[in-house]
Amino acid sequence: MREKYESLSLVVLKDLAKARGLKGISTMKKGERYMPKGTNQKFKLYRLAQIMQENTDDSHYMTMPEIMVELKKYGITAERKSIYSDLKDLEQMGIEVQGEKTGKYYQYHVVNRPFELAELKLLVDAIQSSKFITERKSNALIKKIEKMVSKYEAMTLQRQVYVSGRIKTMNESIYYTVDAIHNAISENRKIKFQYFQWTEKKEMKLRHGGKYYHISPWGLSWEGQNYYLVGYDSEAEKIKHYRVDKMLHIQVSEEKREGEQHFQQLDMADYAKKSFGMYGGKEQLVKLKIRDTLVGVMIDRFGKDVMIIPEDKGHFIVPVCVYVSRQFLGWVFSLGDSIEILSPPQVVEQMKEESERLFRQYH
Numbered sequence: 001m002r003e004k005y006e007s008l009s010l011v012v013l014k015d016l017a018k019a020r021g022l023k024g025i026s027t028m029k030k031g032e033r034y035m036p037k038g039t040n041q042k043f044k045l046y047r048l049a050q051i052m053q054e055n056t057d058d059s060h061y062m063t064m065p066e067i068m069v070e071l072k073k074y075g076i077t078a079e080r081k082s083i084y085s086d087l088k089d090l091e092q093m094g095i096e097v098q099g100e101k102t103g104k105y106y107q108y109h110v111v112n113r114p115f116e117l118a119e120l121k122l123l124v125d126a127i128q129s130s131k132f133i134t135e136r137k138s139n140a141l142i143k144k145i146e147k148m149v150s151k152y153e154a155m156t157l158q159r160q161v162y163v164s165g166r167i168k169t170m171n172e173s174i175y176y177t178v179d180a181i182h183n184a185i186s187e188n189r190k191i192k193f194q195y196f197q198w199t200e201k202k203e204m205k206l207r208h209g210g211k212y213y214h215i216s217p218w219g220l221s222w223e224g225q226n227y228y229l230v231g232y233d234s235e236a237e238k239i240k241h242y243r244v245d246k247m248l249h250i251q252v253s254e255e256k257r258e259g260e261q262h263f264q265q266l267d268m269a270d271y272a273k274k275s276f277g278m279y280g281g282k283e284q285l286v287k288l289k290i291r292d293t294l295v296g297v298m299i300d301r302f303g304k305d306v307m308i309i310p311e312d313k314g315h316f317i318v319p320v321c322v323y324v325s326r327q328f329l330g331w332v333f334s335l336g337d338s339i340e341i342l343s344p345p346q347v348v349e350q351m352k353e354e355s356e357r358l359f360r361q362y363h
Contacts, residue, residue, distance in 0.1 A: 040074055040075040040076050041076060041077075043074065043076065044071070044076050044078060044086065045086055045089060045090070045093075047071060047074045047076055048067070048071065048083070048086050048087070048090065049090055049093060049095055051067065051070045051071065052067075052087075052090070052095065052097055052108070052109075052110050053095065053110055053150065054150060054151050055070070055150060055151065056097075056108065056109035056110050056150060057109060057110065057149065057150040057152060057153055058109065058111070059152070060109065060150060060152050061100070061107035061108060061109045062107065062108055062109070063105055063106070063107055063108075064080055064083065064105075064106065064108075067083060067108070068080075068083065071083075087099075087108065094114075095110060096110065096111050096112045097109070097110055097111070098110075098111045110150075113148065113149065114148065115148055115149075117149060117153050117156065117157075120145055120148060120149060120157060121156070121157065123145060124142050124145060124157050127141050127142060127145075128142070130227075131168055131169055131226055131245070132169050132174055132226055132227040132243075132244055132245040133168065133169070133174065134168055134169055134170060134171070134172055134174070135168045136172070137172065137174075137175065138168065142157065142158075145157065146158070169245040171245045171246070171248075173248065174227075174244060174245050176250070177193075177244055177245075177247050177250050178220070178227070178244060180250045180251075180252055181217050181220060181229055181244070181250070182220075183252055184217050184252045184253075184257075185217050185218070185219075187252065188256055188257050189252050189253055189254065189255065189256065189257060190214060190215060190216050190217075190252075190253040190255045190256070190257055190258070191214075191215055191217055191231075191250055191251065191252055191253060192212045192213065192214050192215075192250070192251045192253055193212065193213055193215075193247045193248060193249060193250040193251070194206050194207075194210055194211075194212055194213070194247070194248045194249050195207045195208070195213055195242060195246055195247060195248070196246055196248060197246070204248075206248075212249075213233075213242070214234070214235075214253065214255075215229070215231040215232065215233055215240070215242070216231050216232040216234065216257035216258045216259050217229055217230075217231045217257070218230055218231055218232060218257070218259070218263045219263075220244070221241070221271070226243055226244075226245070227243070227244040227245065228241045228242065228243060228244065229241060229242045229244055229247070230271065231259075232257070232258055232259025232262055232263070234258050234259070238262075239259070239262055239263075239271075282323065282324055283321060283322070283323050283324075284321070284322065284323075284324050284344060284347060285319060285320070285321050285344070286319070286320055286321075286322055286324065286341060286343070286344070286347055287317060287318075287319050287341070287342040287343045287344075288317070288318045288319075288320065288332075288339055288340070288341060288342065289311060289315060289316070289317055289318075289339070289340045289342050290315065290316050290317075290318055290338060290339050290340075291314060291315060291316075291338040291339070292314050292315070292316065293338060294335060294338050294339060295308060295316065297335070298318050298320075302318075302320050306318060306320060307319055317342070324347055324350065326354065329350060329351055329354050330354075332351065333351075333354070333355075
């Protein structure tokens with residue numbers, strides 16, 4: 001008798017579904033209990049991916065009942081069997097879920113994320129310590145990075161944020177400036193922009209009376225926590241660099257870039273290594289005499305390929321190509337009596353003049 005009523009109920013449900021233009025009830029089998037669908041069933045796979053990524057990692061798991069409870073919070077109902085299938089389908093989206101048996105039950109968690117937690121901490125530190133990214137933009141970027149890990153691991157990234165207090169730029173347009181530079185480089189176009197400096201009143205003042213700089217961009221360099229555009233100035237007929245966070249109202253020009261011949265033989269990384277603080281100057285081969293205690297300093301600054309020639313006990317000769325500027329002389333000065341410029345004579349003379357200037361200034 002019970003089977004008769006169940007069959008009759010199925011017939012009524014099928015007729016009702018047909019009358020309302022609904023589909024899917026006819027697939028129910030005899031003896032199967034009808035489960036009403038949630039209002040957001042079409043988002044089921046998306047929400048399942050969100051739940052697993054936010055709530056699980058190598059140390060945190062979810063059981064099947066817990067997954068079903070979380071889905072229900074989004075208005076989604078599902079049977080175990082369909083969720084098992086959906087968890088497998090997540091692999092097609094690049095989300096690998098692993099199940100581990102603990103006692104009578106299985107626990108599930110996301111494995112093999114695109115970035116390891118240690119890698120994301122490095123990215124967070126790089127963003128936070130970058131002077132050319134504003135505080136607001138830094139926090140927004142870090143929030144996006146936090147979405148790449150579980151809510152538990154995100155807490156360790158949040159703690160990274162509070163190590164800051166570093167000085168940051170106040171130029172919010174830097175994202176768009178960098179994007180425009182990259183577009184100009186890929187399209188082989190010049191760029192136009194205004195350049196500013198800070199006044200004693202802490203206000204932006206446009207340089208050259210607001211005149212637009214017209215530069216051929218050839219690369220970007222990150223030096224001393226600042227971002228620099230390295231480009232060719234056709235009027236001056238030489239390579240120049242500009243702080244990206246001090247560039248305003250950038251426009252991509254219709255004119256083709258110039259100065260290619262200057263950059264064909266230029267190694268951007270090598271250029272940044274030779275430029276102290278990205279200040280210009282004449283490139284010269286400078287011979288330095290150093291104590292053995294500065295060998296590590298030379299390798300850190302000029303790389304492992306730098307020549308270190310034994311001179312006498314405890315001293316070495318280090319020939320390096322650098323752009324000689326006051327910043328370079330200041331770097332040498334900061335290393336005290338452990339370093340001496342031997343040649344060329346004009347650089348030795350510059351160092352003497354700088355020392356005398358400092359002596360006069362403080363006496």
